[in-house]
Amino acid sequence: MAPQHQLPFEKPVYELEEQLSKLEAEPNPTPAIQDSIRRMRVELTQLTREIYENLNPWQIVQVSRHPERPQTADYIELVFDEFVELHGDKAFGDDRALITGFAKLDGRKVMLVGHQKGRTLKERNECLYGCAHPEGYRKAMAKMEMASRYGLPIVCLIDTPGAYPGIGAEERGQAYNIAVNLRDMSTLEVPVVCVVIGEGGSGGALGIGIGDHVAVLKNAYYSVISPEGCAGILWKHSSHADKAAGALRFTSSDLVDLGIIDEVIGEPLGGAHRNHRQMAMTLKGALAEAVQSLEGIPKDELLDRRYERFRRIGVFEETGAA
Incomplete structure (x- = not known):
């Protein structure tokens, strides 16, 4: 069928x-x-x-948004041996668009943070298709700080078109809380591994994306803005999203060329949505290898490398006549 x-x-x-x-x-x-x-x-x-x-860039966007593509909840079941979910931000509520909790990765204890879009209509209404509120970012940061105190590596799975843009979210400090996360994630004294498993849109992705090792699945994208948002600004209509997708250079191969990410994680033949189990096994191996490679690095060196890694992004040299 x-x-x-x-x-x-x-x-x-x-x-x-x-x-x-x-x-x-x-x-x-x-x-x-x-x-x-x-x-x-x-x-x-x-x-x-x-x-x-x-695949062209717009087709990659379509694959990254495929309704049957594995989400954080799927990887929790297939990749991690144990998972204990932690709820709430101790200030406002529990944002279902971000899942946090203790997990075991190949026998190693880690803190897991990941966006969740939802499968059913009820889940999607609760998760708002992975668009987190300020309380979601506060929850994520609180759990990551706890992991740092306990010396646990952190794994972040990114899959969001962007942070929720509603009035309530803005009133409760959406931009402020994302900015706090950018600052505080840069000072975490444990290894942080981030993987874009689907969409990696704007500040919504960066709010849990400051890591020592940043990877992107082959058919995912990581961008400062969604193709529709870019098309609305440049061409005044979202119908030009395919053109914007090509201009943004946000595919995994582009991101490697630009030095934005460290690794492209391959997907099963036909995309992750066609074989969840195989994709999970590939992701598990990549995560375990990345965490292991970072664990032996002294804290001071880890922080310095993380800082320099993000300072280098966007730096370029001009050659020839101005």
């Missing part, structure tokens, strides 16, 4: 899969049918690889 949500460029893959399923369902396949099945499997692999290795 074909998935409910198919992206336009994925349709040839699903059509071929449907043909293959019909052949495989034959009760008494002849040698000719078995041969066709083998050829079709090879063709399907080649077609999927060709499509996904040549």
Whole structure:
């Protein structure tokens, strides 16, 4: 049965899969049918690889927003051995758009912080599609500071189009709380590993994105603004989002070239939404390796490296005539 949500460029893959399923369902396949099945499997692999290795920036945005793409809650179940959720900011309430708690990664205790968009309509209304309020960022920072006191590494999973832009959020200090997080995360005395697992939009992503090792999944994006927001500013209409996506240079390959991130984490053939378990195993290995590589670094050196890492972003040299 074909998935409910198919992206336009994925349709040839699903059509071929449907043909293959019909052949495989034959009760008494002849040698000719078995041969066709083998050829079709090879063709399907080649077609999927060709499509996904040549996605344009706007198509990558569509993949990063796929409703079936694994979210933080999925990775909690598939990547971490144990998880104890911690709620509330001790000031206003508990923001469901940000999940925080103690977890075990490959036998190592860590503090997990991650955006959650929600699956069902009820969950999405609670999580606001991963758009956190000020209380969410206060909660995240309080839990990260606790992890620092206990000497626990921190893992942040980023997946948000941006912080919630509502009036209430602004009245309660949205910009201020994100700025506090940027300042205070830079002084945490434990390793911080950040991974953009879907969307990495603006200050909403940066609010939990100041780390020693920043990685992006292959079909995720990390940007100062969403394509629709950029299109609204530059071309006065969100219908130009595909053009804005190309101009922003926010894909994983662009981010490596620009020195914004440290690592691109590969996805299963056809994207993370087509194989949650395989994606989780890949992410688990990448997280464990990153945390292990940072654990032996002295605190002073860790802080200096983190500071210099972000100071370097945006620095460039001009050559030739001005």
